[in-house]
Amino acid sequence: MASANSKSTRTNPKKNRNSAASKAEARRARVEEQRRAEQARERRNRIITVTVSAAILAGLVGGGWYLLDAADAKEQAQAAPVSGEKTWAKLSQTHVDTAVDYPMTPPVGGDHAPVWQNCNGDVYTDPIQNENAVHSLEHGAVWITYNDKASDADVKALADKVAKTPYTLISPYPDQSSPITLSAWGHQLNVTRKSDPRVSEFLEKYVQGRQTPEPGAACTGGKSA
Missing domain, CATH: 3.40.30 (Glutaredoxin)
Known part of the structure; x- marks a missing residue:
């Protein structure tokens, strides 16, 4: 009787190996999913950085031209005589x-x-x-x-x-x-x-x-x- 009980509680090595493999595969899947999500975030951040940098550069260039144009207009006004003088x-x-x-x-x-x-x-x-x-x-x-x-x-x-x-x-x-x-x-x-x-x-x-x-x-x- 004791021998029968002992036999019924014996673990199945093949089943344990399959369970461990499933857990490992699940962990790899989660890691891969996290890696893909991180890569997606990095791509979004790069796109945002490039877009913002381009906008800032365009603003600086545009502002620079505006300042140059304003300075040139002031210079021309200074050089021009007052009407009738x-x-x-x-x-x-x-x-x-x-x-x-x-x-x-x-x-x-x-x-x-x-x-x-x-x-x-x-x-x-x-x-x-x-x-x-x-x-x-x-x-x-x-x-x-x-x-x-x-x-x-x-x-x-x-x-x-x-x-x-x-x-x-x-x-x-x-x-x-x-x-x-x-x-x-x-x-x-x-x-x-x-x-x-x-x-x-x-x-x-x-x-x-x-x-x-x-x-x-x-x-x-x-x-x-």
Whole structure:
């Protein structure tokens, strides 16, 4: 009886081998599935990385061209004259202690006084000396002048603008032909009204503009009246 029980509990070696093989095959299948999933993730990540990199590169290239185009447009704007302005070249820069007979009114350059007229947003209600004002233009200032044809409202608006703008000055100039004149070194613009958009354009272009013989030179510490 005991012998029969012992025989009934004996394991089957062939069955055990088959079971072990099945488990090993299942493990290999799971490992292979995980490997394929990992490879798929890596492919997706590579595609995303390449796509993002291409987009960034395109943005940088496009942005670079935009910056170059903007810089080129600004350079062209700086080089182009303001519509209607007059220009003079090869103006002398000698300091003199005598009156100068200038070929234009108001003067835009040439020999001038050793001391500049203060031009740090200075508003003058009386005429000033040509020779001192020309020295201010040499420092990169814009000189706004007006005669009795300019309206009181325009004169006040221009004075307010000058008071807020370094390297500018304004004064009456009874002998000029235009109601309002803007002068920079070698450049001059005549207008009839302050509202003319070229007024702002001229100031933007020539206050410390590229025409300045002595950029950065002082507009304070000179003649104040």
